[in-house]
Amino acid sequence: MSLEILSVGPMLSVQDHGRHGHMRFGVPRSGAMDRPAMDLANALCGNPLHRAALEFTALGGNFRAGRTMRIAVTGGDCEIRIGQRVLAAGQSHSVSVGDVVKIGALKGATWGYLAVSGGVAVPEVLGARATHLRFALGGVEGRALKVGDVLPLGEDDGSTLCLRLRDPMPRPGPLSPERPIRVVLGPQDDHFAAEVLARLGSARFTVTPKRDRMAMVLGGATLPAARGHDIVSDGIVAGAIQVPASGQPMVLMADSQTTGGYPKIATVISADLPRLAQMPVGAELRFEVVTRDIAEDILLAERARIRDCLAGLVPASGALLGSGFLLSCDLVGGIVDPEAVMGRDLERLEGEQT
Amino acid sequence: MGTLAHEKSGGTAAVPVFLAVGDSALAVQFGEAVDPEANRKVIALAKALDLHPITGVVDSVPTYRSLLIYYDPACLRGAALEQALKVRLAQLECSAEVARLWQVPVVYGGAVGMDLAVLSEEKGMSAEALIALHASAEYRVYMIGFAPGFAYLGGLPDALHTPRLHIPRQSIPAGAIGIGGQQGSINSIAGPSGWRFVGWTPWRAFDPERAAPFLFAAGDRLRFVPVSASEGARIAEDIAAGRRSATPEVAQ
Numbered sequence: 001m002s003l004e005i006l007s008v009g010p011m012l013s014v015q016d017h018g019r020h021g022h023m024r025f026g027v028p029r030s031g032a033m034d035r036p037a038m039d040l041a042n043a044l045c046g047n048p049l050h051r052a053a054l055e056f057t058a059l060g061g062n063f064r065a066g067r068t069m070r071i072a073v074t075g076g077d078c079e080i081r082i083g084q085r086v087l088a089a090g091q092s093h094s095v096s097v098g099d100v101v102k103i104g105a106l107k108g109a110t111w112g113y114l115a116v117s118g119g120v121a122v123p124e125v126l127g128a129r130a131t132h133l134r135f136a137l138g139g140v141e142g143r144a145l146k147v148g149d150v151l152p153l154g155e156d157d158g159s160t161l162c163l164r165l166r167d168p169m170p171r172p173g174p175l176s177p178e179r180p181i182r183v184v185l186g187p188q189d190d191h192f193a194a195e196v197l198a199r200l201g202s203a204r205f206t207v208t209p210k211r212d213r214m215a216m217v218l219g220g221a222t223l224p225a226a227r228g229h230d231i232v233s234d235g236i237v238a239g240a241i242q243v244p245a246s247g248q249p250m251v252l253m254a255d256s257q258t259t260g261g262y263p264k265i266a267t268v269i270s271a272d273l274p275r276l277a278q279m280p281v282g283a284e285l286r287f288e289v290v291t292r293d294i295a296e297d298i299l300l301a302e303r304a305r306i307r308d309c310l311a312g313l314v315p316a317s318g319a320l321l322g323s324g325f326l327l328s329c330d331l332v333g334g335i336v337d338p339e340a341v342m343g344r345d346l347e348r349l350e351g352e353q354t
Numbered sequence: 355m356g357t358l359a360h361e362k363s364g365g366t367a368a369v370p371v372f373l374a375v376g377d378s379a380l381a382v383q384f385g386e387a388v389d390p391e392a393n394r395k396v397i398a399l400a401k402a403l404d405l406h407p408i409t410g411v412v413d414s415v416p417t418y419r420s421l422l423i424y425y426d427p428a429c430l431r432g433a434a435l436e437q438a439l440k441v442r443l444a445q446l447e448c449s450a451e452v453a454r455l456w457q458v459p460v461v462y463g464g465a466v467g468m469d470l471a472v473l474s475e476e477k478g479m480s481a482e483a484l485i486a487l488h489a490s491a492e493y494r495v496y497m498i499g500f501a502p503g504f505a506y507l508g509g510l511p512d513a514l515h516t517p518r519l520h521i522p523r524q525s526i527p528a529g530a531i532g533i534g535g536q537q538g539s540i541n542s543i544a545g546p547s548g549w550r551f552v553g554w555t556p557w558r559a560f561d562p563e564r565a566a567p568f569l570f571a572a573g574d575r576l577r578f579v580p581v582s583a584s585e586g587a588r589i590a591e592d593i594a595a596g597r598r599s600a601t602p603e604v605a606q
Contacts, residue, residue: 023415023424024400025560025568026498026542125562135502135543137562187373187381232388233499233506235415235422237379259417259499267376295377296427303428 002066003116005149006100009059013131013213014120014139014151016052022126023258029238030130030138033111033213033254034274036306037075041115043310044072044092044164046157051119052129054145056112060103063114065095067153070117070162076109076278091164091316092117109278117156132255134214163313180288181272183241184295187234188263191227192243199223200265200287205249207283213255216276220284222247225263233261239268253277269295271302370395370443372436375422380432382439383420388536390508392419393496397573398448399439408438416572417497418506454602455575458540460489460553461586466530467553473533477513485580487511488552493538495574501545503560505570507538522548529554531578540570553578556590557600569600 005012015038018031032038032055039049060078065071072092073080080087081102087093095101106112122129122140131139140149189197203221210217229245236242240252242262251268252260254277268276269290279285290298373381382399385392393416400416403423410430415422425435462485463470474484493507500506510533518534524546526532532539532549539549542559559569570576581589592598 021413022502022568023413024498024572025502026500026504027502126567134545137502184374184376187375187383232386232418233497234381234383234417234420235375235379237375237422237424239376257500258415259497264375267374267379269377271377292374292377292432296431299377299427 001153003069003120003151003153004064004066005145005147005151006062006064007147008061008145009056011057012061012145013055013133014052014122014145015055015130016128017050018130018254019126019128019137023235026258027126027137028132028135028255028257030128030132030213030255032113032130033277034075034113036274037111037278038113038115039306039310040090040165041072041074041113042119043313044074044090044162045070045115045117046092046159046161046163047115047117047119049310051115051154052122053113053115053120056103056106056114057110059105060112060114063101063103065097065099065101065116066150067097068160069095069153069156070160071095071101072115072163073103073112074115075112076106078106078112079104088164092162093316094160094162108280110280111277116153117159118154121152121154134255162316164316165309166312166314179275180286181276182269182288182290182295182298183266184269184292185266185289186264187267188225188231189265191225191231191263192223192265193226196223196226197265201289202286204284204286207279207281207285209281211281213253215253215256216251218249218251218285223249223265225265227263229262231261231263233259236260236264237267239270239273240264241266241268251276269298271295271298372439373420374432377427377432379422379424380435380439381420381422382443385419388418388496388508390494393494393508393572394448395446396421398446399442400572402442402446408435408442410435415499417499452604453573453575454571455492455577455604456570456600456602457577457579458555458557458600459581459586459589460531460555460578461583462488462553462580464554464583466527467551469533469550470552473514473516473550473552476516479513484514484552488514489578489580491577493576493578495570495572495576496537497572498568498570501543501560502562503542503568503570505540505542505559505574505576507540507576508536510536510538516550518548519550520548522546526551527554528558528560529556531555554586556586556593558593574602 015032018029038053042049070092073089077089082099125138136142205218205220208217208219223243224247241249242264243249244262371383375381384395396416399421400414410425413424474481491509491511493509495505496508497506515536516533526547527544528541530541530551531553532551534549540559
């Protein structure tokens with residue numbers, strides 16, 4: 001009932017949907033940097049979406065299965081192997097006891113996800129399994145995973161059916177530069193001169209190597225604040241674009257602290273934050289200002305789109321329909337009377353033939 | 355992006371302003387400065403929302419002078435939330451405070467209170483006088499932020515205001531009693547800090563293993579009670595052994 005870690009990339013941690021209800025006590029929300037990608041990985045493995053999975057940066061690592069399970073890797077394309085078998089990202093695969101799954105480098109993306117059927121069942125801390133490294137909360141001892149860790153797994157649904165999306169990933173890649181990252185102005189846009197607000201919507205920014213689960217520092221244009229770069233600390237959300245004295249904007253991410261003392265010129269809309277998170281170092285981007293009302297419409301549409309994608313998973317091509325799947329569909333074992341399935345159509349057809 | 359929540363009524367202090375914070379949060383701002391009156395309103399609104407929730411509001415974070423309110427736009431749009439909040443704000447009462455009062459034991463000086471000697475010298479008072487002054491004030495928890503359970507305290511006597519260090523020290527333990535600018539603090543987790551430290555408390559402001567992981571909440575009142583190093587060590591042992599727990603003097 002476990003998953004053993006044989007090698008790791010630069011950063012591997014347990015994540016889920018994060019902590020809720022403790023932000024007023026200074027506890028960051030944490031959770032997946034690209035939640036739609038993690039949700040897809042869980043759905044491909046037949047898991048409820050709140051189960052914990054592994055999040056990796058740049059390179060996956062090697063993992064030994066302690067039981068028969070299904071796995072799925074999402075977030076970006078990467079090479080996955082079990083022995084001589086080469087597996088595709090974005091769909092689930094059956095893994096036997098003792099198999100070693102090797103996950104290579106992510107291509108054109110930053111955060112990858114490995115879900116396993118049953119989910120990673122480390123103990124919950126403050127209602128979640130997500131790891132917050134700085135405050136040492138959740139995951140395994142609040143730290144990044146390392147070689148030798150053996151992760152407990154939850155019970156899976158017993159199915160062996162491997163799944164994929166009905167249509168190939170409809171989400172455009174993070175590198176498509178013509179798609180701006182949309183933002184809502186505020187809460188401290190009034191600290192910035194009109195020409196700086198205009199620059200926010202027109203200038204090119206770049207993703208710098210100064211990035212982690214707490215924040216991404218952007219290069220390119222600077223955004224000096226006319227009213228100074230110190231405010232009385234107030235609440236912060238993931239997606240806030242805060243501007244310290246350097247004028248270099250910093251986008252706060254999943255692990256960001258709950259309060260901060262820099263003016264926040266704008267907030268990245270929820271639907272676009274995972275795409276920003278996935279941009280590789282060096283990528284160029286620009287922002288587009290939208291109203292709050294439009295941002296809310298976009299979020300609701302995005303949620304519906306993701307719901308549809310996850311509801312429409314189909315058996316992966318080439319995957320054998322195992323007996324577990326057939327049993328789960330009540331197609332074998334005589335549970336259902338064949339006539340109850342076929343109905344009276346059969347009688348009529350037979351009648352017409354005679 | 356600010357829209358007025360109230361029409362300005364002649365000469366009153368802060369006019370609450372609504373600030374959009376993306377597509378799933380809204381800030382209600384009661385002023386731009388650190389001010390006990392604004393903070394009282396922030397906490398009163400937070401409590402009103404806890405007591406009588408608005409459907410679609412999922413969480414709130416009180417800070418010095420504004421309340422960050424998280425909502426789910428599938429249930430409640432930001433514009434509708436603003437309308438609902440206007441009604442709440444019109445009825446908002448900041449009644450006489452019945453906030454909890456914590457008597458926090460503090461061992462002044464020593465290795466953790468490393469700045470006690472240099473601060474008393476800077477301020478031209480004896481260490482005893484500094485301790486007496488620090489322990490004489492009633493503090494107010496303005497907000498919890500920066501780290502889990504970290505309390506920002508207003509009410510530090512003027513004579514003790516001290517700027518933070520330019521270069522933070524690398525490792526300050528949990529429980530350290532700090533001074534940063536005009537504010538006091540109780541370190542809740544170990545880590546780097548540029549604050550100045552005058553002592554330590556055997557209490558733990560944050561312990562995720564405890565049934566109630568956080569001691570303090572925004573709006574609480576707090577006093578420091580000097581104890582000897584041996585008494586501090588005894589309290590710490592008792593807490594670790596489960597024989598004693600930190601409790602407030604006046605429970606709500």
